[in-house]
Amino acid sequence: MSKEITIAEMPAGLEGPGFFATSLEKAIGLARANSIWPLPFATSCCGIEFMATMGSNYDLARFGSERISFSPRQADLLIVAGTIAKKMGPVLRQVYLQMAEPRWVISVGACASSGGIFDTYSVLQGIDKVIPVDVYVPGCPPRPEQILDGFMQIQELVKNESLRRRNSNEYKVMLGSYGIQ
Amino acid sequence: MNEFDDKSIEQIEEPEYTTLNLGPTHPATHGIFQNILKMDGEIVVDAEQTVGYIHRAFEKIAERRPYYQITTLTDRLNYCSSPINNMGWHMTVEKLIGVDIPKRAQYMRVIIMELARIADHLVCNAVVGVDTGALTGFTYVFQWREKIYDIFEQVCGARLTTNIGRIGGMERDFNDEAIKKIKEFLRDFPKIFDEFSTLLERNRIFVDRVINTGPITAERALSYGFTGPNLRAAGVDYDVRVINPYSSYDDFDFTIPVGVNGDTYDRFMVRQQEIRESLKIIKQAMDNLPSGNWYADVPEFYLPPKEDVYHNMEALIWHFKIVMGESDVPKGEVYHAVEGGNGELGFYLLSDGGRAPYKLHFRRPCFIYYQAYPEMIKGGMLSDAILTMSSMNVIAGELDA
Amino acid sequence: MAEITNTYVSEELYKKFGDAILSTDEPYGMLTVVVEVSSITSVVDWLKKHPVINAHFLTDICGTHFPQIPGKELCAIYHMQSMPNNYRIRLKCFVPITKPEVPSLTGLFPSANWMERETYDYYGIQFIGHPNLQRILNVDEMDYFPLRKEFPLEDGSRTDKDDKYFGR
Numbered sequence: 001m002s003k004e005i006t007i008a009e010m011p012a013g014l015e016g017p018g019f020f021a022t023s024l025e026k027a028i029g030l031a032r033a034n035s036i037w038p039l040p041f042a043t044s045c046c047g048i049e050f051m052a053t054m055g056s057n058y059d060l061a062r063f064g065s066e067r068i069s070f071s072p073r074q075a076d077l078l079i080v081a082g083t084i085a086k087k088m089g090p091v092l093r094q095v096y097l098q099m100a101e102p103r104w105v106i107s108v109g110a111c112a113s114s115g116g117i118f119d120t121y122s123v124l125q126g127i128d129k130v131i132p133v134d135v136y137v138p139g140c141p142p143r144p145e146q147i148l149d150g151f152m153q154i155q156e157l158v159k160n161e162s163l164r165r166r167n168s169n170e171y172k173v174m175l176g177s178y179g180i181q
Numbered sequence: 182m183n184e185f186d187d188k189s190i191e192q193i194e195e196p197e198y199t200t201l202n203l204g205p206t207h208p209a210t211h212g213i214f215q216n217i218l219k220m221d222g223e224i225v226v227d228a229e230q231t232v233g234y235i236h237r238a239f240e241k242i243a244e245r246r247p248y249y250q251i252t253t254l255t256d257r258l259n260y261c262s263s264p265i266n267n268m269g270w271h272m273t274v275e276k277l278i279g280v281d282i283p284k285r286a287q288y289m290r291v292i293i294m295e296l297a298r299i300a301d302h303l304v305c306n307a308v309v310g311v312d313t314g315a316l317t318g319f320t321y322v323f324q325w326r327e328k329i330y331d332i333f334e335q336v337c338g339a340r341l342t343t344n345i346g347r348i349g350g351m352e353r354d355f356n357d358e359a360i361k362k363i364k365e366f367l368r369d370f371p372k373i374f375d376e377f378s379t380l381l382e383r384n385r386i387f388v389d390r391v392i393n394t395g396p397i398t399a400e401r402a403l404s405y406g407f408t409g410p411n412l413r414a415a416g417v418d419y420d421v422r423v424i425n426p427y428s429s430y431d432d433f434d435f436t437i438p439v440g441v442n443g444d445t446y447d448r449f450m451v452r453q454q455e456i457r458e459s460l461k462i463i464k465q466a467m468d469n470l471p472s473g474n475w476y477a478d479v480p481e482f483y484l485p486p487k488e489d490v491y492h493n494m495e496a497l498i499w500h501f502k503i504v505m506g507e508s509d510v511p512k513g514e515v516y517h518a519v520e521g522g523n524g525e526l527g528f529y530l531l532s533d534g535g536r537a538p539y540k541l542h543f544r545r546p547c548f549i550y551y552q553a554y555p556e557m558i559k560g561g562m563l564s565d566a567i568l569t570m571s572s573m574n575v576i577a578g579e580l581d582a
Numbered sequence: 583m584a585e586i587t588n589t590y591v592s593e594e595l596y597k598k599f600g601d602a603i604l605s606t607d608e609p610y611g612m613l614t615v616v617v618e619v620s621s622i623t624s625v626v627d628w629l630k631k632h633p634v635i636n637a638h639f640l641t642d643i644c645g646t647h648f649p650q651i652p653g654k655e656l657c658a659i660y661h662m663q664s665m666p667n668n669y670r671i672r673l674k675c676f677v678p679i680t681k682p683e684v685p686s687l688t689g690l691f692p693s694a695n696w697m698e699r700e701t702y703d704y705y706g707i708q709f710i711g712h713p714n715l716q717r718i719l720n721v722d723e724m725d726y727f728p729l730r731k732e733f734p735l736e737d738g739s740r741t742d743k744d745d746k747y748f749g750r
């Protein structure tokens with residue numbers, strides 16, 4: 001089988017014979033975007049579709065994420081897949097707090113994004129009530145392709161994020177609105 | 182230095198226990214459960230489970246939704262084998278309103294349910310493999326689980342939360358593509374599955390690891406309310422498909438595998454064997470698939486075809502009535518059980534004639550047998566506790582309702 | 583083994599327990615027996631140990647709420663079965679909401695433990711003699727029993743829902 005090997009696109013920069021210069025920000029963004037370590041926070045049905053995404057047919061590893069990190073300390077991306085009940089809310093928040101900056105969050109499925117079909121007394125109506133979310137993937141459950149698309153959106157965000165964003169005032173205000181220092 | 186004074190020696194002689202908190206997000210718990218383990222070194226002395234981390238109030242929702250809309254809830258109970266839950270619910274309502282389903286629909290249901298059972302058991306057994314360190318099996322058979330999902334997709338349009346079938350039959354007939362895919366699956370899967378079996382079933386490393394881990398006797402299993410493969414692994418040949426045949430299961434020739442010790446190996450082997458039996462059932466059902474309609478004549482419950490809804494006043498009215506839950510249902514109470522992926526999945530439906538059930542209770546096999554977990558892991562190693570849990574196939578969605 | 587019929591079981595029950603059996607019925611072929619609350623454990627025990635009926639397996643426990651029947655608002659429903667005889671039976675006992683007390687079956691069946699906790703969690707039925715009657719599915723801080731009919735299904739915290747659009 002001859003397979004074309006694709007290499008990540010070069011960021012914009014100055015090029016000449018024997019050298020290439022770009023800003024540090026872009027180089028770091030490129031490196032980060034293609035080596036995201038996800039922490040799957042899979043609770044229910046969407047978690048099964050996430051399993052399929054990691055499985056051999058869809059293969060999340062193609063995007064530089066073969067290393068699934070089950071420890072929040074070493075994870076960059078929190079993938080919340082599945083219903084989060086009110087009992088689970090504090091746990092989710094704690095996992096988020098344990099992650100080191102920079103950290104991203106992707107909310108997979110209707111339940112995680114808005115409570116989904118479970119508008120009930122026991123289900124948290126969207127994880128954005130307790131933690132900030134970067135990308136929402138709709139669907140009940142989303143197909144693995146959709147999850148991959150959401151993941152690629154995260155890559156796009158990561159690539160273009162300024163190095164100073166996490167120190168900026170807006171970011172602190174945003175975290176503050178969730179009660180996170 | 183009084184490091185070895187009397188007091189500290191006394192302390193050493195007393196067993197020192199560590200408390201270990203496993204979950205609720207630990208990956209090895211395969212779901213959202215918390216286990217607080219009391220450990221003596223590597224040995225589990227005691228355990229206490231906390232559940233309810235994804236409690237979604239199914240029973241309360243069911244009291245507010247028309248019968249037709251409850252199918253979507255049943256999808257999300259045991260999401261590894263949604264079609265079985267869907268059909269179980271449909272059969273419960275059919276029992277309440279008293280309709281007979283044409284043979285073709287029954288056979289189609291059997292085919293779908295057995296495919297779902299294969300998918301369910303594959304996940305469970307592959308994960309048992311992963312927990313003993315054999316990731317290969319997992320990546321290998323998951324490709325074949327995808328094939329089952331492809332078939333579901335052909336039949337109903339969805340992969341996981343299938344919402345398959347209708348009250349009164351199937352939504353549509355199998356199309357040619359679906360039949361082709363099922364036949365391909367029947368042709369190719371046994372070979373793949375044999376490879377998976379040879380990888381694990383008699384593999385010395387695996388066998389040494391799983392024999393005698395997490396055993397339970399038949400008597401204890403019964404008193405703990407075990408059903409399904411876990412009960413059969415303990416040596417009780419109880420299977421709802423045989424004892425109360427539904428959906429023409431009595432037409433098929435298959436055997437019920439049973440184990441002896443009720444340990445992880447037996448649970449694994451019972452599931453392996455059940456996959457083979459399911460293949461046998463699907464094959465028989467495909468070979469003898471009767472012709473005829475795939476739905477019963479119940480216009481109050483079975484949605485009219487979409488083309489008619491768009492072009493025909495009558496059909497539109499029926500469609501509207503069914504979707505809004507305006508069909509008349511009799512008063513009464515029924516209990517219907519099907520053999521789900523994990524055991525007897527029962528629906529207790531109490532109807533007061535209203536648009537929604539007055540009370541709908543799901544008998545969720547996981548919820549009941551997970552109680553026995555501390556007893557099963559006591560005295561074993563921590564790693565065996567993990568293995569026991571994955572071989573019991575506890576599904577959080579089903580457990581927490 | 584002779585097949586066990588509903589008539590046989592109900593006759594035996596009446597013979598043994600007399601007044602404690604309040605009524606019997608057979609909806610959809612399953613014998614449903616309404617039992618006096620105080621004798622539920624003895625009836626279950628008797629069914630379990632009966633040499634012929636042999637209902638050794640507790641299939642399910644659930645509850646329900648009938649606000650319209652004063653004095654009998656809450657109901658505990660038991661399903662039992664005998665695997666060798668392929669026979670199922672349903673028992674019910676009604677209790678007033680002011681004193682929702684039902685004896686626990688945990689002494690007879692370990693499996694009753696969680697099922698009773700769940701029923702308590704949903705309906706607030708107190709199972710007397712239960713070793714650890716706590717909420718199981720909901721958060722401990724919850725101060726009502728959500729499946730009672732008067733409580734709403736929806737979560738009150740949604741701000742994006744305007745009832746106008748739902749015709750409510």
Ligand code: SF4
Nearest residue numbers: 045046109110111140
């Ligand atoms: S969004 Fe749908 S599939 Fe996903 S967890 Fe919720 S109910 Fe399950």
